[in-house]
Amino acid sequence: MSGLSLFVQQSINGLTLGAMYALLALGFTMVYGIMELINFAHFSVFMVGTFVALYTFEAFGIFGQSTILHGLPLIGVLLAVFIVTMTVCGGIGMSIERFFLRRLRAVKGPASMITTIGISYILSNSVLLFIGGQGFNFPNPIPPVKFNFGQAVMQVEQPLIWVVSAVLMLGLTYFVQATKLGKAMRATAQDPEAARMMGVDVDRVILTSFFLGSALAGAAAVIFGLYYEYTNFYIGFDAGLRAFTAAVLGGIGNVPGAMLGGLLIGIIETMTSQFISTNWAEVVIFSILVIVLVFRPAGLLGRVAPNKS
């Protein structure tokens, strides 16, 4: 394998990984931007999403890699899985806000954050208890098509991941920038009190941000499952921690920052494995994070947080 092919191949790998981190990072950043809360339950919402997607595929009679679909049935099944998973995950996110965090909103200090950590463990241990701790073979009905670029190989799932991520991120950007509810979200992010006084329904805005962030985690869960064909009850922690790092690297609260951070972390992780050693990936990721934060404490694109004056 030539040096160039190898570089192309690792870039394909890194971009794919990064796109997933970016989708996941958006959920952290949206909630933080509006509430200044780090929602650690996001890890487990993503993990639950992989199981929702797995069972939705199985409801269509697709188990493991034995059923390959083409054309309209493939698109139909994938769409259905995305919609079901994103809706269920969005619902879980909303429930977390409505039933736990809303009651704690008036409480100062880290109570809300600790609650999200607790919910995260409750979700992952519930999956462990009711579904099991073993690894699961995630169904994949996509034909095993591969494209060659020199000696580099691209699986068909990889461009699919890029397209899905790009569409969802652009959709989110449009929603935040151009819709009335998006405007209300930005207003709440700037100053919740003033927004409330101007007639913004802050509860609804917060609920929406939880729904959107969690639905994106659901989308990330589907593409994660299709790409790795694997899931397990702990799968959210490692990916979630890196996605959170991505959000901080890009500037927490900042939507484009989360995308940039996700892609960067994906590429850094891949290139570290290639040129140093896979054991060093975490060391390098977190070293870069520390260095960036020392020189740009607000992250690469700057931090966005509610004005609590």
Added chain:
Amino acid sequence: MLTRRNSIKAAAGVAAAATLGVASRAEAAQTVKVGISAALTGADAASAARQANGSILALMNANALNEVPGVTFTWEKFDNGTATAGQYDPAQAATNARKMVSDPSIVAAVGPQMSGDGKAMSPILSAGHLITITPSSTNPDITDPKFAAIYRPADNHAPVYFRTVTTDAYQGPNMANFFAEHLKAKKIFILDDSGAYGVGISTAFEGQAKKKGIQVLGHEKLDPKNPDYTAVLTKIKSLNPDSLYYGGVTMAGAKLAKQSYQILPNIHKGGGDGIVGSDFLTAGGFPAIEGWYATIAGPHLVGTASKAVGTFTQQFITKFKTVPDDYAVTGYDAAWVIVQAVKKLVAEKKPITRDNIRSTLLTITVDTLQGPVAFDANGDIKSRVVSVFQIREDKAKPLSDPNAQYAYIGSAPQA
């Protein structure tokens, strides 16, 4: 050697127990409790349950047959797996070892399943004079006299960790011989899962592979919790190996099988007993795992002509509604060895204490399902058979049936 009379007796014993069910044990004056530990939670849960159930079946049979007159065997299961680790957890294993030691009614133990747990438990068990017999943990350090000060500090370094399987000092190197002699491997890349077992077996493999003239292109560690191995596999691809060896258990193994199927489709891939079992089959799935080689650190028994193993298999299926694997047999054997040690103590009218069980184990040879089992001065089994399998899909049988999906190839050439 296993005499014909003894093997018939063992077979008859198992058969009799099957028909008797729970026999009356009116004269049971003494109860003997055995602690059974395995990673019952997490990525290797199915294999752990098979192994623990094998041991439990041996104790049930001992009670049903009244194998030791006046003694009833009871057991307590200890789960070494935790939700936070997602697989075996040495910290939990240490806690369990302390619990066992502090329970005076426990006089012997079976387990653990994993070497990482074994390393954590052995020093504690040593201090508590409590022996354990592992049916599957194979890291050689635990019983190596070089490390006696670490793993068996108490009682003048008396052995505390016994095994009914051999160690990775044979499992790794014998497999390296198999790669060199049967697969004609010339250039290999080695991966491990950073665990005690994975590092040990892959290092032992590497040493012998080099001796056999195989070029080792590299040896890297995988983080078992990281979902993504595509980068390291791409790097391996760029080095053009003809083979890949993986030392480790299912958690990283299943993901490795999945991703290497995409990135390194046409090379020989193999591992140790960490990837033998239904957990690996169901998590990896076909076609990803097709063609993988794997070993166990003992003889292949389930599904062979052995009548005693056949009866055991039937009993196991009736009791636990699932098929046993070879480490369910070694699990049975481990508990059966304890039963026979207790029997000897009773016959010699010695008290059934932890220390007496240890000294008995060092002298007896027990006829078990795998044949005669005897231990050397360190607690290792004297037999050193390593069996090689290749995963070949049997569509007629369930994916989770290890006996159907792992095709037995033969025993690996001795190192």
